[in-house]
Amino acid sequence: MGKIKTGWKLPPLPLPVALLGANVSGKANFFTIVWFNMLQDDPPLVGAAMSKSHYTRQGIKDNKTFNVNMPSSSMAEIVDYCGLYPGSKVDKSNLFEVFYGELETAPMVNECAVNIECRLMDSKEFDTTELIIGEIVEVYCEEKCLAENKADYRKMDPMIFFMPESPYIKTGDVIANAFEVGKKFGQ
Amino acid sequence: MGKIKTGWKLPPLPLPVALLGANVSGKANFFTIVWFNMLQDDPPLVGAAMSKSHYTRQGIKDNKTFNVNMPSSSMAEIVDYCGLYPGSKVDKSNLFEVFYGELETAPMVNECAVNIECRLMDSKEFDTTELIIGEIVEVYCEEKCLAENKADYRKMDPMIFFMPESPYIKTGDVIANAFEVGKKFGQ
Numbered sequence: 001m002g003k004i005k006t007g008w009k010l011p012p013l014p015l016p017v018a019l020l021g022a023n024v025s026g027k028a029n030f031f032t033i034v035w036f037n038m039l040q041d042d043p044p045l046v047g048a049a050m051s052k053s054h055y056t057r058q059g060i061k062d063n064k065t066f067n068v069n070m071p072s073s074s075m076a077e078i079v080d081y082c083g084l085y086p087g088s089k090v091d092k093s094n095l096f097e098v099f100y101g102e103l104e105t106a107p108m109v110n111e112c113a114v115n116i117e118c119r120l121m122d123s124k125e126f127d128t129t130e131l132i133i134g135e136i137v138e139v140y141c142e143e144k145c146l147a148e149n150k151a152d153y154r155k156m157d158p159m160i161f162f163m164p165e166s167p168y169i170k171t172g173d174v175i176a177n178a179f180e181v182g183k184k185f186g187q
Numbered sequence: 188m189g190k191i192k193t194g195w196k197l198p199p200l201p202l203p204v205a206l207l208g209a210n211v212s213g214k215a216n217f218f219t220i221v222w223f224n225m226l227q228d229d230p231p232l233v234g235a236a237m238s239k240s241h242y243t244r245q246g247i248k249d250n251k252t253f254n255v256n257m258p259s260s261s262m263a264e265i266v267d268y269c270g271l272y273p274g275s276k277v278d279k280s281n282l283f284e285v286f287y288g289e290l291e292t293a294p295m296v297n298e299c300a301v302n303i304e305c306r307l308m309d310s311k312e313f314d315t316t317e318l319i320i321g322e323i324v325e326v327y328c329e330e331k332c333l334a335e336n337k338a339d340y341r342k343m344d345p346m347i348f349f350m351p352e353s354p355y356i357k358t359g360d361v362i363a364n365a366f367e368v369g370k371k372f373g374q
Contacts, residue, residue: 003286003297008326009231011303012338013257014203014345014358015224037202037224038350039236040316044196047234047318049226070200073362080369099190110190116198124311129227131234131318139195151199153349153356158201160347160358161365162340163225168368169340171201171347172359175260178348181355182267 010164017159017168019082020048021107022066024059027093028107031056032083034161036068044136046118049129055087060132063105064120069112072157073170079159080168102137113156115140197351204346204355206269207235208294209253211246214280215294218243219270221348223255231323233305236316242274247319250292251307256299259344260357266346267355289324300343302327 015034022029036048046068050057060066071079082092097110101117108115118134125131145155153171160169202221209216223235233255237244247253258266269279284297288304295302305321312318332342340358347356 002330003302003327004330005288006326006328008328009323010225010228011233011255011257011323011326012301012328012340012343013225014340014347016201035225037236038197038200038222039318040313041197042315045313045316046198047224047236049224049234068198070198076363077368077372080363080365080367081372082369084366084369101192114199115190126227126232128229129232131226136196136198139193139198140190141193141195141199143189143191150352153199153201153353156199159362160201162358165337165365166340167364168362170359170362171349172357175346175355175357176263176267177354178267178352179271180267181264182269182271185264185268 013163014160015163017071017079017161019069019071019079019109019112020056020066021069021109022056022059023063023105023107024056024087028098029056029059029087030082030092030109031087032079034163039133045121045133046116046136047131047133049131052128052130057130060120065103065106066118066120066132066134067106067108068116069109070114070156070158071112073159075111076159076168101140108140113142113145114151200350201347202350204258204266204348206256206258206266206296206299207243207253208256208296209243209246210250210292210294211243211274215285216243216246216274217269217279217296218274219266221350226320232308232320233303233323234318234320236318239315239317244317247307252290252293253305253307253321254293254295255303256296257301257343257345258299260346262298263346263355288327295327300329300332301338
């Protein structure tokens with residue numbers, strides 16, 4: 001047993017699953033993303049990489065707004081549906097109870113525990129994809145997912161996608177506290 | 188119960204935990220990252236956002252190589268240690284069994300199940316951070332984490348960090364199969 005060179009293009013990674021929301025031609029649209037993360041904390045920037053052919057991309061550019069909605073594991077079927085079929089083929093505007101926030105043009109999914117509302121700030125193009133970069137203007141959270149004014153991951157019950165071909169999975173047990181357990185190392 | 192505006196700068200997200208490895212002044216160094224993800228699949232690009240003050244940043248620029256190592260949950264203590272203390276303060280070159288691959292200057296952690304070796308391709312600066320962009324040149328995987336030539340998440344046992352302040356957590360049970368369960372929606 002040991003290490004082998006796999007030749008894989010896509011490494012196996014546990015990635016957060018979200019619905020990216022944006023209005024396209026005046027209608028709410030949502031697609032499933034796992035290629036997103038934070039880029040900076042102050043001001044807070046989030047980046048989402050998507051194919052240049054993505055239907056939603058033009059909507060984001062037109063309105064200069066989008067958002068990232070965090071679904072719970074009970075939403076797996078509809079979340080996967082949003083990833084399977086493009087907005088150019090199916091109308092997703094009535095799939096969810098939509099609400100709008102500060103920016104007025106970024107449709108957020110009420111059924112998702114957390115909604116991250118973003119103003120388009122910048123972008124960076126690659127060969128076939130573009131990194132859409134948004135500044136977070138507000139984070140909405142379902143009250144029932146809070147514990148001591150913080151989001152509780154067990155209540156939020158987020159979905160993880162194990163890239164590239166594997167299942168959606170749930171979060172599991174606590175391993176240790178970050179920024180604490182490392183202080184024990186070497187002692 | 189309902190949605191509340193939290194005013195949070197950092198949204199609650201379940202993020203993959205990795206050790207970013209690079210040589211700095213000829214010595215292997217590693218620090219803990221959670222702000223990384225894929226940017227493109229072909230050619231495969233990975234992006235990692237880090238503070239401009241990061242000790243490792245200069246090493247990545249000097250060698251034009253780095254890598255992303257995926258630890259298992261049993262490594263939480265040493266992984267957290269690598270995040271708590273900068274390479275400018277502590278020597279991390281002997282913490283792990285290090286091996287080098289194609290690029291010769293990117294130190295990979297043998298104890299990690301998966302190692303993603305990257306050639307620095309590009310970068311993008313923000314106010315206080317920089318997105319380091321690498322092309323994946325090879326993915327190494329521990330043989331014992333394979334099932335039918337694919338990585339098995341249960342064998343890999345990756346760490347998730349629930350941003351911003353909460354614990355490291357394990358991956359949990361399967362919810363459903365991606366690209367499949369959504370076909371049932373509306374039927």
